[in-house]
Amino acid sequence: MAADVKESLISPRRIRMAKLLSGLVIFAFLITHLANHAVGLVSVRAADDMRRFFLFVWRTGPGTVLLYGSFLLHVILALAAIYRRRSFLMPRAEAAQIVFGLLVPFFVVDHVISTRIASELFRLHDNYENIVHMMWTKSPVDGLRQSVGILVLWLHGVIGIHFWLRYRAWYQSAVPWLLTAAILLPVLALLGFIEMGRTIASPIFLLSGYPGGYYDPTSLSAAAMSTLRSISLGTYSAFGLSLAAVLLLRVLRWLKERAHLVAIRYPNGETISVPRGYTVLEASRLAGKPHYSACGGKGRCSTCRVQVIEGEENLPPPEVLEQRTLGRINAGPGVRLACQLRPKANVMLSPILVAVPEPEQQGGNYEAIPGRERDIAVLFCDLRNFTYLTETRLPFDIVFLLNRYFAVVGRAVEEAGGRMDKFIGDGAMALFGVSGTAEDGCRQALQAAARIVEGIDELNRQLENELSTPLRIAIGIHTGAAVVGTLGYGTVQTLTAIGDTVNVASRLESVAKDHDVPLVISEPVASLAGLALEGQQSREVPLRGRLLPLKVFVFDKVLLRRLVPLSALS
Structure with a gap:
């Protein structure tokens, strides 16, 4: 019973909440501190006047306990997170946040000791006039270090705020405003510091309590300075030893775990051996095995889920976060989240949503060319039942499904020699024959259509247990x-096509939906591609915007594979 209570008090969710709240307190302090610096652009006196409100919040008893308690808690939880992390393979932004966080104590400790601690112990009047004099006139190196420290602490906080808010529905629309504020505030704060430094360094500016130049109010006795240096050394040593202890404990844990490896097996015979305590997702990443995880392994989506085939009885039960996510998708027996599952014994499992390697990025958009008229082939495709499929799915699962579908279409178009134009919802448009002849473009478009149909069939086979109804494609050429x-405009420019040909291709895709077939092509496409359609029934369909009906050919899967076999596409 006591163990259960302890587990509930220090659950991962509570730890994340404590880290978030302590970080928000520190970030709120930093915002008010930087805003106070920025007022220095007006005058040193204005900054000191605003400082009274700053001190009213943060130098009261509750404010002091809240601020320094939050800082200490945040450091402890950060060190604990470094210990718990099984791998340092991570996105660059996450790595930058960790590095900036570890650098923060080395930048802020001296500043805190020379201001707050010196003020409490030795009655140093740490107003802007005196502190800026110390860091600008007496020790410019300290001023430079504190300026860099402000930027490091600010970047650490901004990245953390971004990670916290990035999945909120309103966040994307607020990003331009938040980014503007995130850039302006530290810039204005540094400019305020520079302006105050230049003012105080002026020969006509006299420090308060410095009449005639005989008394410097920032000077402390040798004993006081020795005491502050001892406090500084002790604080640095405590943090450095704590960090070293965490890294040493990681090494000891690694050595211990090497003797208790867990084998994660897959149906294709592949086996990944990792120390006990690793999640399945971490094991996949260490082994370089593609494993989809749209939320980055935070348990907020179900795209990393796996089906346990053997060894389920040896697995720890799902925690609250995992249970909640699995419940939202009505997961069946044996389904677990790879980012939350930490096998304690050998297990055999299979990813439900199969990840595919990301294609290499192109060096840039297509070269900018002026508009000119060309004879090309245009392909439109669309999923016929996608709205129904997405009604009961999590947003991340929809993203995963769309990306898999887009990968099928994109590869088919590129392998056939075409160019992707755009993705629109669950639809896509591609161009063929842009740099060749219309005949080549028509043959390439048909090849792409055959590859898309085959790719959708393969995707249905892979996701057979995931989809309530198979994906069905409709293509018009x-x-x-x-x-x-x-x-386009600015950086958002792309090679595209406009005109009646594009409109007709889009409407033929709708005709394919109406006739419940995967492909409808116009007679000119069949003629230029050299298809042998003698005896094949054609149809005339009316199209909006055209006076005369258009002769088209309707292809089911059997006819498409007979006329455009995959063996002819390689």
Whole structure:
């Protein structure tokens, strides 16, 4: 019973909440501190006047306990997180936040000791006039170090705030405003410090309590300075030894765990051996095995989930966060989240959503070219039942499904020699024959259509247990004259096509939906591609915006594979 109570008090969720709240307190202090610095652009006196409100919040008894308690708690939880982390393989932003966080104590300790501690112990009047005099006139190196420290602490906090808010629905629309504030505040604070430093360094400025130049109010006795140096050395030593102890404990844990490896096996015969305590997701990343996780392993999505095949009886039960996510998707027996599951014994499992390696990024957009008329082939495709499939899914799962579908379409188009134009919702548009002939473009478009249909069938096989109903594709292809060129504004420019040919291809995709077939092509496409369609029934369909109906050919899967076999595509 006592163990259960202890577990509930120090659960991962409570630890994350404590780290977040303590970080927010520190960030609130930093915002008010930087705002106070920024007032220095007006005058030193104005900054000191605002400092009274700053001290009213943070130098009262409750404010002091809240601030320094939050800082101590945040440091302890950060060191604990470094110990708990099984791997230092992580995104760059997360690594930057950790590095900045570890640097913060080395920048702020001296500043705290020379201001707050000196004020409490030796009655140093640590107003702006005196502190800026110390850091600008007497010791510019200290001023430079504190300026860098402000930026390091600010970047650490901003990255943490971003990680906290990035999945909120309103966050993306607020990013421009938040980013502007995140840049302006430290810049204005540093400019305020510089302006106060220049003012105080002026020969006509006399420090208060410094009449005639005989008394410097920032000077302390040798005994006082020795005491402050001892406090500084003790604080640095405590933090340095704590960090070293954490790293040493990690090494000892690693040595101990090497004797108790857990084997994670997959149906294809692959086995990953990791120390006990690693999550399945961490094991996949260490082994370089693609494993999808849209939320970054925070347990907020279900895209990393796995089906346990053997060894379920030896697994720890899911915690509250994992239970909540699995409950939202009505997960079946044996389904677990890879980012939360830490096997204690050998286990056999299979990822439910199969990840694919990311394609190499292109060096940039297509070269900017002026609009000109060309005969091209245009392909439109769309999922016919996607809205129904997404009604009961988590947003991250929808992202995963769309990315898998887009990967099928994108690879098919590129392998056939075409160019992706755009993705629109669950639809896509591709261009063929932009740099070749219309005949080549039509043949390439048909090849891409065959690859897309085959890829969707394969995707349905992979996600058979995941989809309530199979994905069904509708494709329309038309050829003709279109204006091809680089359109857009600023950095958002791409090669695209406009004109009646594009409109007709889009409407043929709708015709494919109406006839419940995967592909509809216009007669010009069939003729230029050299398809042998003698005896094949054609249809004439009316299209909005055209006076005469258009002759089209309707392809089911059997006819498509007979006329455009995959063996001819390699």
